[in-house]
Amino acid sequence: MLVQGNRRLTSDIWVLDLVGEFPYDKVTPGQFVHVLIGDGTAHPLRRPISIASCDPVGKTLSLVYRVVGDGTKWMRERRPGETIDVLGPLGHGFPAPQRPGPVLIVGGGVGVPPLYQLAKVLHAQNVELDIVLGFKDHGDVFWADEFGKLGHVTICTEDGSVGRPGFVTEALGDDRDWATLYSCGPRSMLKALKTHFQGTDIQGYVSLEERMACGIGACWGCTCENADQSEARRICKDGPVFSWEEIQL
Amino acid sequence: MLVQGNRRLTSDIWVLDLVGEFPYDKVTPGQFVHVLIGDGTAHPLRRPISIASCDPVGKTLSLVYRVVGDGTKWMRERRPGETIDVLGPLGHGFPAPQRPGPVLIVGGGVGVPPLYQLAKVLHAQNVELDIVLGFKDHGDVFWADEFGKLGHVTICTEDGSVGRPGFVTEALGDDRDWATLYSCGPRSMLKALKTHFQGTDIQGYVSLEERMACGIGACWGCTCENADQSEARRICKDGPVFSWEEIQL
Amino acid sequence: MSVDLRVNLGSLSLKNPVMPASGCFGFGREYSEYYSLSALGAVVVKATTLHPRLGNPTPRVSEVTSGMLNAIGLANPGLENVLSEELPWLARQDVPIIVNVAGDTMDDYCQVVDRICQSGLAHAIELNVSCPNVQLGGLAFGVEAAVLRNLVEAVRTVCTLPLFVKLSPNVTRIQDLAIAAASGGADGLSLINTLIGMKIDLNTRRPVLANRTGGLSGRAIKPVAVRMVHDVAKEVRLPIIGMGGIYTGHDAAEFVMAGAWAVEVGTANFTDPYACPRIIEELRSFMEAEGIKNIEEIRGSAL
Amino acid sequence: MSVDLRVNLGSLSLKNPVMPASGCFGFGREYSEYYSLSALGAVVVKATTLHPRLGNPTPRVSEVTSGMLNAIGLANPGLENVLSEELPWLARQDVPIIVNVAGDTMDDYCQVVDRICQSGLAHAIELNVSCPNVQLGGLAFGVEAAVLRNLVEAVRTVCTLPLFVKLSPNVTRIQDLAIAAASGGADGLSLINTLIGMKIDLNTRRPVLANRTGGLSGRAIKPVAVRMVHDVAKEVRLPIIGMGGIYTGHDAAEFVMAGAWAVEVGTANFTDPYACPRIIEELRSFMEAEGIKNIEEIRGSAL
């Protein structure tokens, strides 16, 4: 796809806007694309990056990524007019809410981007959204305003430099009667959420990360275990989104 | 150095003009530079390319190269404004004529480029030059006019589509009394020249090619044997130019 | 010019010499969403073991320069599921099936091979005696000539299909293992499996892979693989399936010139999901351009 | 924070753990035109043999993806010249000298080592028992434990300098060779030498290298090298000099975490003539950024 823009959002988080043909109609929020780095010679493995936003009409796709290593450094250097090879959409995204009722969305760090596309879709369906986003600090925050247009947003930072201090779970103090929880972020956050809601009948969905090779379910590189540890689930193909009963967190 | 231009000369021969700091004052004709391909990750070995022309005043360096593989394909893609990493000048070039008298310059294919800088220098010293350039065919010829300004040029093509038909040695029919021969091209051409001038007292210099790693004499990858095969000579460091008595052709 | 890509590996006839490598293509379902599997010379499926296996803990893949490490640990749904679910599906895709078999004991191998052969669903067996990831598994079988020969002899007694033995590169002289497999009764040899490697995470200062070591594959190993195919082809007359870092039709041709009869493509599938059909077309173009009428014409030219 | 880069490899003290690898740096003269050799931990010179050698026919180097093949074949000016010309020059450069020694027979090795030690011009010996290029040469010594042990024992009797044995990676279990070298009396181990590889020219359909096979080095072999350093460090307590595809300070740190005490840098010199001093500075920066005060702090952290 053609690079339309590549902008810095925070000190190490960037947003890459792509334009061109893509199976937009197949995208569900929470799915990802697999990005080829360079010509794939030195870097044979593609990088999984969630679809942060996509617009079938304007034919654009946005990826929000934190620069951590070779692949994301290469992404950062892309300039408008260049093309990049993205494979997707891959995996299974967030299912539609199974029950009516308000929805809680919780994101942490670069777990936030896929939740934006989700919030857009749910908002368009008039679902009531509470959105809690956790960041390291003030400088780490991005897209708070964008989310603000879609629901009620609470920002938390670990150091309290903006929003509520502490972890996202601490922001959930007065439990509302959410029907569904959608969440993406560090494993520790997902676990804390599950513990937090233990005993309630909220339906929780989590998006997992793992190192991937094929990204399409063929290599069994990215598995996690199902709830009773009897079988493997491929995060790239069966996930990355799972209901939290389905898998071992 | 900064890419200033990159132009096609024939179907597969290009000229790359570089500008910037370079130890121009150290350059002797026949020396080469060692070109880094990409960032050197997939292609760890630099490519040896002769200095076809260099201008200490305008601070420019030109490389004429035939596109044959990955490295030269990469070179072909370079655009003005980009920088490329060239190491040099490397090796020992053509020595100044040891005896007075007319000079014969014979080049074949991409052996022609280093002879251009040589011809420029000798012409500036008012040395009388006969220049014989061999090419595959009409479409393969380049820089005939440029050489024409520096001496008397004979073009040969294997298929006779332009200039004299046949190999360069056949163009040397009526032996003039050349004092010095400078030559660069395929090994077969260099050998034919040596045979041709056997028994005359012309002083011959040939520039050799070999696959190289370090390019500076440290790895002993690019050796040839001295005349009595008792010792090795490093083409990158002791050459690429040798007097034809010094080495086994 | 019309080019004939067909090859016969003994009694196994393939319409072209390119197939996906075991473990890099599951049981074919996923890539069938990208192209028709009938384009392939054959499909080599994931290592199948007697019982289902979850494999090693994650992370179990990691990128390295021009290659990757994997320590999947033979994760697979197990023989029963492979026979009831995977092979029947794949058998409908109009492509020969080679089943890669792994085990902890000689008896495991024999049971799996026996059942696969009896199912009538496969066209050949590839014996994985070289998987470096499973402590209990392949390693011992693949690195000692006498042990390997015993295993191949035992499997041979139950194997009614063409039997390819897939050699480990982590040995001093791969020729010796090839000879052992041949004298044990192999119909052909596949090589190479992965080289054992390690990558360390500078942040944690520990190995990236939970299993510590993993198998190195991809372009990085191609020169070693070409050399080993060459070394084996010089000493053993059996059909050879070559692999290790094949990404292009040129790479495939290089293996053929080194002595391979056919090739497998592993890691390249991950970089480019269309790698296999692309390589087939590139090989065809190369042969056309060079006026090579069939694979045999260049096979072993570098020997 | 100030970082201490010094390391002691037994009785050999280096101001930093980074040195150019044998065969990739000649006898130091060429790179001394790029920077002062005194910046280096030591210089490991080209393999020195009893008599001068021209080496193998050319082509004897070739690029492969993220690596190179070489079949130099131990070309060197021979012991007399090394003692009279090369080492005296290098001895004036204020840097410890490690002489890499190769030979066809046990006696060759012993004679060369003896003369080098007696010359007083070197600080340590690195025994090259693994060069895959010379048919008569190193191969046999480096791949069989008993043979290697004998050689090291013999050399030990004449070697008055710290003795490093440089291991070949082309073996089934490198640990066994490491143990053999240790019990033969080695003071330390260097690893890895090159993996044997081949590249075929699609035009000629023959191997690119006149010698057919060559040694694979560069980034492509790094995961194998790190794994082997790790495997050896787990079993042998001797100082280890690690190498294989080191291009950056991070790479050097990875080898140290795998158990290396110091590192050598080979192929990287060809890509970047300033590789060694750059790697020293990158290693220093990495340690500063991570608050690592000295090399020992991270040595073997991944074991």
Ligand SMILES: Cc1cc2nc3c(=O)[nH]c(=O)nc-3n(C[C@H](O)[C@H](O)[C@H](O)COP(=O)(O)OP(=O)(O)OC[C@H]3O[C@@H](n4cnc5c(N)ncnc54)[C@H](O)[C@@H]3O)c2cc1C
């Ligand atoms: C389904 C999924 C969706 C993701 N979505 C996003 C996103 O929207 N934005 C974002 O910034 N990051 C996202 N990540 C994480 C992202 O894939 C990694 O940060 C990225 O691959 C790092 O590549 P690198 O080359 O810069 O880092 P390096 O550390 O150099 O990568 C080396 C190798 O490790 C893998 N790797 C490293 N970190 C991770 C990780 N956290 N998860 C999976 N593989 C990793 C790389 O893919 C590569 O193969 C997602 C991961 C997954 C699995």
Ligand SMILES: Cc1cc2nc3c(=O)[nH]c(=O)nc-3n(C[C@H](O)[C@H](O)[C@H](O)COP(=O)(O)OP(=O)(O)OC[C@H]3O[C@@H](n4cnc5c(N)ncnc54)[C@H](O)[C@@H]3O)c2cc1C
């Ligand atoms: C001293 C010297 C000066 C040269 N000057 C010129 C010049 O001015 N113009 C020009 O077009 N060519 C010149 N060459 C040849 C040029 O170096 C090769 O054509 C080029 O390296 C090919 O690189 P590649 O990646 O495109 O080809 P590939 O075939 O992909 O290269 C693979 C490897 O082989 C080496 N190689 C391939 N062909 C040659 C060759 N003929 N000589 C040496 N190494 C080779 C490459 O450097 C590389 O390491 C010169 C060679 C030498 C030794």
Ligand SMILES: Cc1cc2nc3c(=O)[nH]c(=O)nc-3n(C[C@H](O)[C@H](O)[C@H](O)COP(=O)(O)O)c2cc1C
């Ligand atoms: C993720 C992964 C899984 C693999 N699983 C198997 C396996 O189950 N059985 C087997 O014989 N080889 C397995 N291999 C090895 C490949 O089949 C092949 O031998 C090796 O990767 C070299 O080829 P390549 O460089 O084209 O990948 C696996 C390789 C990878 C990368």
Ligand SMILES: Cc1cc2nc3c(=O)[nH]c(=O)nc-3n(C[C@H](O)[C@H](O)[C@H](O)COP(=O)(O)O)c2cc1C
């Ligand atoms: C051109 C070349 C020549 C070499 N010559 C020698 C040698 O003479 N003796 C030796 O022990 N190793 C020799 N080696 C091996 C290197 O010292 C080193 O072990 C190997 O290249 C791996 O390191 P690298 O990947 O950093 O190059 C040579 C390597 C190369 C590339």
Ligand code: FES
């Ligand atoms: S990355 Fe291959 S199965 Fe998920």
Ligand code: FES
């Ligand atoms: S290329 Fe290294 S000595 Fe010439």
